[in-house]
Amino acid sequence: MWPSTPDRRAADAEGRRAGLDQGGGAGDGAVTRLPQRAQGPLDDSRVRRALSLAVDRKELAETVMDGFYRTPSGVYPEALPYSVKNLRTELPAAERLLEEAGWRRGADGTRARDGRPLAITINAYSPQPDTKPLAVAMQAQLAKAGFRVKVAEVPENYAAMRSADGWDVGLSFDGSLSYGFDPVAPLAQMMRTKGPRNLGGIADPGLDQVIDGLAGAFEPAERDRLLREAQRIAVEEQAYHLIVVDRVPRVVAGPRYRDYRPSSVLLHLDASTAPCGDSCGS
Numbered sequence: 001m002w003p004s005t006p007d008r009r010a011a012d013a014e015g016r017r018a019g020l021d022q023g024g025g026a027g028d029g030a031v032t033r034l035p036q037r038a039q040g041p042l043d044d045s046r047v048r049r050a051l052s053l054a055v056d057r058k059e060l061a062e063t064v065m066d067g068f069y070r071t072p073s074g075v076y077p078e079a080l081p082y083s084v085k086n087l088r089t090e091l092p093a094a095e096r097l098l099e100e101a102g103w104r105r106g107a108d109g110t111r112a113r114d115g116r117p118l119a120i121t122i123n124a125y126s127p128q129p130d131t132k133p134l135a136v137a138m139q140a141q142l143a144k145a146g147f148r149v150k151v152a153e154v155p156e157n158y159a160a161m162r163s164a165d166g167w168d169v170g171l172s173f174d175g176s177l178s179y180g181f182d183p184v185a186p187l188a189q190m191m192r193t194k195g196p197r198n199l200g201g202i203a204d205p206g207l208d209q210v211i212d213g214l215a216g217a218f219e220p221a222e223r224d225r226l227l228r229e230a231q232r233i234a235v236e237e238q239a240y241h242l243i244v245v246d247r248v249p250r251v252v253a254g255p256r257y258r259d260y261r262p263s264s265v266l267l268h269l270d271a272s273t274a275p276c277g278d279s280c281g282s
Contacts, residue, residue, distance in 0.1 A: 041118055042168050046101040048239035051120075051169075053094035054145035055138060057087065061245045064137040065130065070246040075176045075231055076183060081220075082227035086235045087243060094145045103146065111146035119148040120168035125157035131171040134244065138169075161199040170199065173247065183227055184214045191234055191241060202240050207233045 041047045061069040076083040103111035103118050111118040122138060124131035132153060139149040152167065154160040161170040174197075178185050189197040192211045193204070210230045217223040234241040 040168060041103075041120060044101050045238050046097045047103070047118075050094040050097040050101075050145060051142065051147070052235075052239045052242050053088065053090045053097070054142050054147070055242070055244055056089045056141050057244055058089065059141070060134055060137055064133055065245060068248065070248055072243040072246040075235060075241060075243055076227075077177075080183075082183070082224040082231075084228055084231040084235075086231060091144060098146060105146050109143065109146060110148045117148050118146055119150070121150045121152050121166065123157060123160050123167045123170040124151060124153050125160070125171070126153055126155055128157075128171075128173055131157075131173075135171055138244070158199065164201075171244070176241075176243070184211070187211055187214070187227075187230060191230075200240065204233065204238065204240070207238075207240075 042051070058071045061067070061071045072087055073085040074083050074087055078085070098111055098118070102113045104113065105111050106117075120142075122135045124135040126132075132151070135151045139151055142149050157170055157172050160167060161172070174186070174190070176186055177183055186197075188211050189195045191198060191202050191204075191207060193202065193208050195202075207230065210226050210233065214223060214226045214230070217226055
């Protein structure tokens with residue numbers, strides 16, 4: 001992602017003049033991984049839900065990232081029939097959940113329980129520079145609810161998250177839809193027990209049952225129902241899976257691309273891509 005500069009704004013304007021769609025949806029947001037651990041504050045769903053409620057996604061998208069991200073309302077793009085609008089910011093509700101879970105504010109504003117502070121570590125990773133300002137902004141937002149947050153910068157996010165130690169929340173730019181717009185495969189990989197990308201160690205039999213049911217659901221109505229149920233468990237009930245910002249894909253091109261409509265799967269675009277010029281249609 002480019003830094004926010006006047007040159008970048010000019011490039012975006014040129015892209016709009018070229019008639020290219022900006023596209024996007026919640027399929028490619030920054031996803032926080034919230035692990036279920038035998039130890040640590042995030043082993044309690046009330047704390048995970050409080051964390052989600054304390055994150056101000058609108059501020060992250062519009063202020064921290066200067067409007068080059070969108071505020072997500074759910075895990076999936078709103079246009080999809082199974083999308084559920086279940087992401088919100090509500091600091092008082094976050095504080096009530098933490099009180100219910102036994103975390104009390106101290107004189108410095110940090111909550112503690114049984115002499116242990118409500119302390120977590122958020123990983124940003126250097127190859128994706130946008131994760132650092134997002135993590136720092138989340139640090140300030142979560143402090144309002146009583147979290148003490150340490151921001152750690154790691155060279156490779158997946159390698160760091162495969163370790164059982166040293167992190168509580170990992171920022172990662174992952175899509176909730178596959179390149180072919182399939183919602184089931186990412187769900188199974190990220191949130192089914194022992195899924196290959198289940199880096200938070202989620203082990204939820206009820207969610208597993210829903211994901212397994214999706215593998216054999218061929219009727220659209222049943223598939224949509226199961227996807228909505230997966231969102232209810234993963235976001236509303238357990239807060240395993242959170243989108244904090246929605247990255248808006250952008251393509252910058254000259255006027256000769258005006259009538260070109262790119263595929264939704266952009267794997268064919270690389271540094272050599274160029275307008276066809278006089279060879280168009282030949």
